[in-house]
Amino acid sequence: MGLGQLFCQLATVFDGDLDIERNAAAALVQAAPRARDGSKSARLPSAVRDVLLAPDAHPVCSLIAEHRFDWAPPTTSDDPLFVEHSLPKVHVELLGPGGLVHSSKVRLGLYGMLPEHEYGLRTHPAEEVFVMLAGQVFWRRGDNPYVAEGPGGRSYHPSMLPHSNKTGELAFMSVYVWQGDIDTGKYDYQGIPDP
Template sequence: MRHDPFSDMLEALAAIYEGEADPQGPHTAHTLRVTPSPVAFDARSTCLLDTGIRSVLSSSPLQAAQAILAVQDRLPWGSNPVEDNTEANIAAMISVATLMGPEGPIPAPDVRLGLVYMRPDCYYPLHIHDADETYVILGGQALWTAGDDVQMRGSGDMVHHPSLMPHAFRTGPEGFVALWRWSGDINLHSYAFVEEAAAELPA
């Protein structure tokens, strides 16, 4: 029986969380594994950042990155769910594909999960939110600030931000693609910046 590439992608993303120490990891993995496929997404035009996303995924050694690349044309890349809380120059730095949450497309009342791409040579300033957040870098790299910890993060790295921990990212010449998950209090209205955006988008 032939596997559906979208189901294969969900399996690959779920597997990332299987070894996570956080007990919410296996719960999230289970949620992804029982999701019916195909999942219906709203019709969209091709993401303006598609070329950059494909470039980062293509250069990644991770199975999950290749699984995403196989269904890139089907993913709902678009605006950040918290775009209303951000300035235009910040919103233009990233594209987000939300896969799971209270509003769908995979219904989940207590978790938000998706993919994010951040453009090269950009700085996304310090921000906070009520949700606990876990990032997994799938391709590319960034100088990652998580509270007092500042270090380069690359493919395969997992970074956890407890509720209200300030965090920020600075990309190099490639940008990055990451898997993100919100758990706990996943409201959108608490999303707030605690630092001015100092970096301009590259010309």
């Protein structure tokens, strides 16, 4: 399956009621004819691959598992704490300023994390939504407690809402989108929140 076909399949995942999801689906469909596979690829960690192939994973996960991406930790910030805390994560930006297809309107990509890790508290000007595709993740939004999400679950973050996530026994994979101010210059990583 080509990258353009995967974009079209991912567009169907953004089927929620929010404008950000409608915009993400439209951006993926519009970008699909321009989507070309990258020249590099890195192997997915087995814990992430396992959840992608689990029976309860979203159907698009088998296509993601087949595709050769240059999986790497996210590079949203060069803050040393962020870099350290990003090591157990896998990420590929599909659409965006540094994406496989350039976009100045959205950042959209695949994001996953190994079991028993935490991605600390952060804020950013962009509006954001994560749609969970496989495994399990716990999201904290603002001062609310962590809430478990599995395949089909969502975590919506309005601009500048503090949020964090962590995994338990399972890894997870998601697709995310940023819209609005997608520049990473005002991204603020604050580390692991107090319990």
